[in-house]
Amino acid sequence: MSRxxxxxxxxxxxxxxxxxxxxxxxxxxxxLSDPDKVRKKTHDLVMEAVRRSGYxxxxxxxxxxxxxxxxxLVVAPRLTNPVFAEVLRGVDDELTESGYGIIIGxxxxxxxxxxxxxxLALSRQVDGVLLLTGYIPGNGRRSMKEAGLPIVGMCAAIxxxxxxxxxxxxxxxxxxxxxxxxxxxxxxxxxxxxxxxSIIETERxxxxxxxxxEAGLGAADFVRWEGPFVFSTGVAAAExxxxxxxxxxxxxxxxxxxxIGFIKRVRAERIRVPQDVSVIGFDGIEFADYTExxxxxxxxxxxxxxxxxxxxxxxxxxxxxxxxxxxxxLEPTLLxxxxxxPVLHKDFASLRxxxx
Amino acid sequence: MSRxxxxxxxxxxxxxxxxxxxxxxxxxxxxLSDPDKVRKKTHDLVMEAVRRSGYxxxxxxxxxxxxxxxxxLVVAPRLTNPVFAEVLRGVDDELTESGYGIIIGxxxxxxxxxxxxxxLALSRQVDGVLLLTGYIPGNGRRSMKEAGLPIVGMCAAIxxxxxxxxxxxxxxxxxxxxxxxxxxxxxxxxxxxxxxxSIIETERxxxxxxxxxEAGLGAADFVRWEGPFVFSTGVAAAExxxxxxxxxxxxxxxxxxxxIGFIKRVRAERIRVPQDVSVIGFDGIEFADYTExxxxxxxxxxxxxxxxxxxxxxxxxxxxxxxxxxxxxLEPTLLxxxxxxPVLHKDFASLRxxxx
DNA sequence: TCGATTTTTGTAATCGATTACATCTTGAGG
DNA sequence: CCTCAAGATGTAATCGATTACAAAAATCGA
Numbered sequence: 165m166s167r168x169x170x171x172x173x174x175x176x177x178x179x180x181x182x183x184x185x186x187x188x189x190x191x192x193x194x195x196l197s198d199p200d201k202v203r204k205k206t207h208d209l210v211m212e213a214v215r216r217s218g219y220x221x222x223x224x225x226x227x228x229x230x231x232x233x234x235x236x237l238v239v240a241p242r243l244t245n246p247v248f249a250e251v252l253r254g255v256d257d258e259l260t261e262s263g264y265g266i267i268i269g270x271x272x273x274x275x276x277x278x279x280x281x282x283x284l285a286l287s288r289q290v291d292g293v294l295l296l297t298g299y300i301p302g303n304g305r306r307s308m309k310e311a312g313l314p315i316v317g318m319c320a321a322i323x324x325x326x327x328x329x330x331x332x333x334x335x336x337x338x339x340x341x342x343x344x345x346x347x348x349x350x351x352x353x354x355x356x357x358x359x360x361x362s363i364i365e366t367e368r369x370x371x372x373x374x375x376x377x378e379a380g381l382g383a384a385d386f387v388r389w390e391g392p393f394v395f396s397t398g399v400a401a402a403e404x405x406x407x408x409x410x411x412x413x414x415x416x417x418x419x420x421x422x423x424i425g426f427i428k429r430v431r432a433e434r435i436r437v438p439q440d441v442s443v444i445g446f447d448g449i450e451f452a453d454y455t456e457x458x459x460x461x462x463x464x465x466x467x468x469x470x471x472x473x474x475x476x477x478x479x480x481x482x483x484x485x486x487x488x489x490x491x492x493x494l495e496p497t498l499l500x501x502x503x504x505x506p507v508l509h510k511d512f513a514s515l516r517x518x519x520x
Numbered sequence: 521m522s523r524x525x526x527x528x529x530x531x532x533x534x535x536x537x538x539x540x541x542x543x544x545x546x547x548x549x550x551x552l553s554d555p556d557k558v559r560k561k562t563h564d565l566v567m568e569a570v571r572r573s574g575y576x577x578x579x580x581x582x583x584x585x586x587x588x589x590x591x592x593l594v595v596a597p598r599l600t601n602p603v604f605a606e607v608l609r610g611v612d613d614e615l616t617e618s619g620y621g622i623i624i625g626x627x628x629x630x631x632x633x634x635x636x637x638x639x640l641a642l643s644r645q646v647d648g649v650l651l652l653t654g655y656i657p658g659n660g661r662r663s664m665k666e667a668g669l670p671i672v673g674m675c676a677a678i679x680x681x682x683x684x685x686x687x688x689x690x691x692x693x694x695x696x697x698x699x700x701x702x703x704x705x706x707x708x709x710x711x712x713x714x715x716x717x718s719i720i721e722t723e724r725x726x727x728x729x730x731x732x733x734e735a736g737l738g739a740a741d742f743v744r745w746e747g748p749f750v751f752s753t754g755v756a757a758a759e760x761x762x763x764x765x766x767x768x769x770x771x772x773x774x775x776x777x778x779x780i781g782f783i784k785r786v787r788a789e790r791i792r793v794p795q796d797v798s799v800i801g802f803d804g805i806e807f808a809d810y811t812e813x814x815x816x817x818x819x820x821x822x823x824x825x826x827x828x829x830x831x832x833x834x835x836x837x838x839x840x841x842x843x844x845x846x847x848x849x850l851e852p853t854l855l856x857x858x859x860x861x862p863v864l865h866k867d868f869a870s871l872r873x874x875x876x
Numbered sequence: 877t878c879g880a881t882t883t884t885t886g887t888a889a890t891c892g893a894t895t896a897c898a899t900c901t902t903g904a905g906g
Numbered sequence: 907c908c909t910c911a912a913g914a915t916g917t918a919a920t921c922g923a924t925t926a927c928a929a930a931a932a933t934c935g936a
């Protein structure tokens with residue numbers, strides 16, 4: 165039982181430094197925060213005392229007095245998702261430059277966790293909130309807003325017009341994905357969803373449907389498989405695919421992971437990609453560069469998204485929002501690579517012309 | 521110029537609640553933290569006032585007074601690395617259960633960032649520190665320890681015997697990887713490194729060398745390629761590999777990413793895995809399940825590592841360390857999958873027997 | 877050198893909770 | 907009904923900084 169009391173070592177306070185330097189605490193504070201306000205000589209005296217004592221201000225006391233925590237809460241649906249990790253990197257870089265820290269709010273796809281982070285925000289542990297998720301429900305957001313907390317949404321079309329939103333054009337890009345598949349000759353499509361109920365999924369599916377409509381196709385021309393944003397969703401979709409008699413020839417997956425899972429599974433049954441079935445993903449995770457062949461996908465400007473969102477939040481906190489910050493949309497770029505190609509023998513039209 | 525002052529809305533204080541309920545602030549405080557200490561009737565009275573006013577305690581004030589921040593700093597070398605993301609998930613689950621929050625210290629592989637997080641810790645913004653990295657240098661760690669801050673290392677063999685360490689058996693597993701390749705008949709090996717100077721790399725390479733020695737091989741029997749823990753390191757290694765006349769037949773990569781990068785590149789040159797070259801990775805990231813064939817690798821118990829480390833830290837903070845918490849080693853498991861196999865034609869011995 | 881002005885420094889209030897200690901209630905037992 | 911212990915509540919100090927305001931010191935021009 166090696167019981168041992170941690171903490172409670174020395175703890176140097178500003179008063180100690182003041183005594184050591186023979187000045188008042190006010191002067192020490194000024195030296196540290198606004199050096200121009202004190203005489204050079206006093207400044208040096210105090211700094212020497214600070215150095216000698218190894219004083220570091222207690223930031224909790226600072227926070228209480230100044231009412232600024234220099235922390236931001238970042239709520240993300242799931243940390244291990246590389247998409248969010250990359251956004252977070254952008255956020256981190258931007259915030260660090262402004263001297264802000266990140267408190268992580270990881271929902272890990274569990275809604276019960278929302279409340280915890282709403283409370284955390286409301287108990288003034290942070291100066292602002294970055295929502296990488298649509299999960300925090302309306303009333304949570306509302307109470308944060310009522311508390312005067314700056315919030316920036318970074319999730320496709322959070323349905324709340326009253327908070328600034330920095331997003332990637334999910335819907336429009338999903339529409340373009342369909343357009344792209346149709347241009348390659350695909351007429352029977354498949355849609356692999358993301359987490360049902362998530363806004364990202366909703367947007368992407370809406371875009372998919374727009375694309376279907378624009379191509380003059382209808383509900384009978386595509387099949388939809390559901391599941392969360394993970395590899396195994398693609399595998400499950402593949403199982404469904406394999407059991408169909410008239411299989412789709414073009415698959416749009418709402419995320420790269422499921423696209424990859426799908427491909428892996430159908431390959432095991434000797435179905436070739438893209439000859440037998442074309443697959444397009446979404447997100448452009450690094451991993452998608454290393455599948456064979458490399459996955460065709462929409463690459464989102466994730467890092468930039470993170471930086472931009474954080475920048476807007478910093479502006480809100482600083483009280484200087486510009487109207488053009490209110491709603492920012494970034495555009496993904498289509499990476500045409502190896503998993504998509506023109507329709508071959510499996511398509512009706514082609515069948516008529518050439519067999520196999 | 522939509523300038524607008526955020527924050528500064530209502531701000532309900534404990535005094536407001538007290539007035540509303542007709543009691544003192546002390547009583548309100550007690551109701552909220554230690555309900556058994558007050559009479560039922562007063563309790564209800566106060567709770568009603570809390571509800572009506574929507575009071576939420578200012579956690580900064582609480583922290584100052586109680587000298588507990590209920591936050592932990594987690595320093596990681598790089599967020600986008602799925603390995604750390606997974607560890608972080610374990611940490612998060614454990615800490616959340618104890619009511620602790622996470623402040624993220626992302627070094628993003630840049631050493632300059634260390635200082636920032638040491639300061640953050642020393643300014644008492646957190647009650648403890650979890651080091652997922654060996655980067656924080658000795659003097660940083662020392663000052664944190666002197667400040668009485670509980671620290672737990674979660675990085676292979678942080679060279680500091682004075683802080684508890686929860687680690688995965690990197691070295692031993694690397695040794696076993698070599699043993700495994702040798703058992704398959706491989707005599708010419710390749711080693712793809714991780715970030716030079718990182719402790720993880722150092723350990724894994726040491727284990728690799730141990731394995732080489734145990735197999736009765738020497739420095740002439742393997743080649744080493746260097747680079748950070750990323751996909752492209754494997755690609756670069758493959759370039760080197762391709763230019764050799766007598767190529768290794770068994771490759772150990774210090775991380776799955778570089779193993780995958782390697783495979784992707786050599787495949788492009790029609791080299792078959794595992795027939796022409798066996799590849800074994802390290803980490804067992806989820807992605808490695810979805811390559812074709814699935815990557816042979818050592819899967820680290822990352823989630824468990826995170827939970828355990830966080831648990832030990834909680835113990836330290838609570839002042840109840842057990843001796844067996846001091847140093848914990850978790851064991852990775854070998855996943856024998858599709859990228860390794862017995863030596864075929866490329867090996868000297870085999871060549872003698874059968875051509876091609 | 878003096879007074880007015882500016883610059884520098886100090887005093888003490890403040891941020892919003894917790895909690896030691898004092899005081900007042902309550903209820904049991906005589 | 908009274909006493910006394912136990913329990914409930916209130917008062918005020920405290921955590922460690924920042925900062926408004928007051929006071930002191932330095933600077934300047936005449």
